[in-house]
Amino acid sequence: DVKVTQSSRYLVKRTGEKVFLECVQDMDHENMFWYRQDPGLGLRLIYFSYDVKMKEKGDIPEGYSVSREKKERFSLILESASTNQTSMYLCASSFQSNEQFFGPGTRLTVL
Amino acid sequence: SQQGEEDPQALSIQEGENATMNCSYKTSINNLQWYRQNSGRGLVHLILIRSNEREKHSGRLRVTLDTSKKSSSLLITASRAADTASYFCAKGGGSNYKLTFGKGTLLTVNP
Numbered sequence: 333d334v335k336v337t338q339s340s341r342y343l344v345k346r347t348g349e350k351v352f353l354e355c356v357q358d359m360d361h362e363n364m365f366w367y368r369q370d371p372g373l374g375l376r377l378i379y380f381s382y383d384v385k386m387k388e389k390g391d392i393p394e395g396y397s398v399s400r401e402k403k404e405r406f407s408l409i410l411e412s413a414s415t416n417q418t419s420m421y422l423c424a425s426s427f428q429s430n431e432q433f434f435g436p437g438t439r440l441t442v443l
Numbered sequence: 444s445q446q447g448e449e450d451p452q453a454l455s456i457q458e459g460e461n462a463t464m465n466c467s468y469k470t471s472i473n474n475l476q477w478y479r480q481n482s483g484r485g486l487v488h489l490i491l492i493r494s495n496e497r498e499k500h501s502g503r504l505r506v507t508l509d510t511s512k513k514s515s516s517l518l519i520t521a522s523r524a525a526d527t528a529s530y531f532c533a534k535g536g537g538s539n540y541k542l543t544f545g546k547g548t549l550l551t552v553n554p
Contacts, residue, residue: 336485363540374531374546375486382540390541422485426540431476432533434485 335359336435338423344441351410353438355423361433363426364406366390366398368419369437375422381406413442449532449548457553462519464548466532467512474535475508475515476542479528486531489517522552 339354365380377390379398399407424432450465474493478486492499492508499506505518533542
């Protein structure tokens with residue numbers, strides 16, 4: 333069974349902390365994505381990666397960075413967390429332009 | 444800007460009835476995909492329809508695509524309480540495998 337896993341389901345951090353969200357997929361997919369989901373705004377793409385060490389900005393990259401050192405792992409980094417980054421974060425992977433497989437999500441609260 | 448806007452925002456029906464959700468988009472697409480999200484969870488891919496296809500079926504799901512009107516519809520027949528979820532359409536286009544999601548339709552199926 334294909335699987336995308338995220339390191340935490342729930343996370344509480346303080347303003348100014350550095351936050352790492354990890355995503356791992358076991359499908360050998362080239363493409364990986366990070367979204368945030370907020371009520372009334374739907375899913376918005378933060379960053380995506382189409383190969384190891386390759387990354388492209390999505391629609392809302394400000395305040396975030398990413399790392400993809402290995403094909404199966406894509407990390408989202410909040411360099412200095414702020415309260416407006418409280419959100420549900422969803423990771424996904426895909427092969428070419430086919431369907432995306434999503435992880436269960438990480439609900440991040442920044443106090 | 445958001446592509447793939449769903450209509451209606453919310454839909455409440457009785458078990459056994461059919462549910463129809465619509466999606467409009469603004470620019471050309473390679474494919475259009477529909478996803479389901481149960482409360483607080485990740486998204487699950489339902490069906491993909493390519494730009495040269497007009498209709499596709501999968502079990503109780505029927506998707507149509509009208510590229511002249513830049514719209515798609517998702518029909519769920521004989522709905523069940525377990526179909527209660529948010530449904531998102533996502534536009535796929537270009538060569539970078541990104542999807543652009545709409546804000547979703549919240550479907551409630553009452554037993």
